[in-house]
Amino acid sequence: MIILEFRYKAAGDSSILMELDVGIDKDINKLIIHLSNIIEEKTSEGFGEVIIGYRSLLVQYNPLTMSYYQAVEKLKQLKFAENNKSHEKRRHIEIPVLYGGEVGPDLESVAIHNNLSPKEVISIHSEAHYLVYFLGFTPGYPFMGGMSKRIATPRLENPRISIPPGSVGIANNQTGIYPVESPGGWRLIGQTPLRLYNQQAKQPFLLRAGDSVTFKEIQIDEFNEIKKQVELGDYIPVIKIDNNNNIYTDSQKGGISYL
The missing domain is CATH 2.40.100.10 (Cyclophilin-like)
Known part of the structure; x- marks a missing residue:
């Protein structure tokens, strides 16, 4: 089982950088893509576009509806399933x-x-x-x-x-x-x-x-x-x-x- 432990950093006034201490890895890439899809489905909760990196996600959020700290807490509470069917078909x-x-x-x-x-x-x-x-x-x-x-x-x-x-x-x-x-x-x-x-x-x-x-x-x-x-x-x-x-x-x- 892969445990994802992200570091959270403010990136401007409306984005959060989520980083992992890992190298370039195809299995991590699958999970990163899966996480981005989950977060982008949370538009009703104030999240927006997610930009993918090798070991990071840049998450946009609406600062008018929640603070940086509230956004980070919401991200930490999301459940990220490793076995996701959305990436079975490549x-x-x-x-x-x-x-x-x-x-x-x-x-x-x-x-x-x-x-x-x-x-x-x-x-x-x-x-x-x-x-x-x-x-x-x-x-x-x-x-x-x-x-x-x-x-x-x-x-x-x-x-x-x-x-x-x-x-x-x-x-x-x-x-x-x-x-x-x-x-x-x-x-x-x-x-x-x-x-x-x-x-x-x-x-x-x-x-x-x-x-x-x-x-x-x-x-x-x-x-x-x-x-x-x-x-x-x-x-x-x-x-x-x-x-x-x-x-x-x-x-x-x-x-x-x-x-």
Whole structure:
């Protein structure tokens, strides 16, 4: 049985930071997600959005209806069940990636740093199964665990001012995908033609905390074809539910399946 002992800290005048003294762990991640869902169901009691971290929750509350100390006491009294059915079904999303070249300018440096060939880096990166621990930094940016130490590489000493959306990067022992154009210091090894963030969609984020992700190497022709379909709103990524292998798609035009 996992016992969660949180530290509570004030974060501004309407938020509470709940922290655990643990490392990055997939089982803790399940519980963190479960806790966030329970708290967000307590809107009638004055709680609002919950932001997830590796080992933390940032909980918003209404300071007009309760004080910080009252909010903390309410959080302490919540019963958090470990065996929750809401996470028995985990989504699995396959992300197509064009590796190297102009879209992956740091693939070579990652290979050199780890005494590997670029092909070996691609193989190792695309063979792993990743867990989305949380979204942050920019809208829809997935922080994922599960990358092999064999391709771990430090961040760039001088971050880039602008990184194109869809860029796949490596920083230390993590991999991630830039959903929107932004500055960043992760080493870029490729790019996906998928949109991770669509502000106009009913569900704007392709990925969610708790999702399982794999990367699939594609070539330039397939990259351009998928990108064209995405821009037209015709591309429908396949999202699988791991526990029973059901496949769900969304035929809605103008957006991506964010089930």
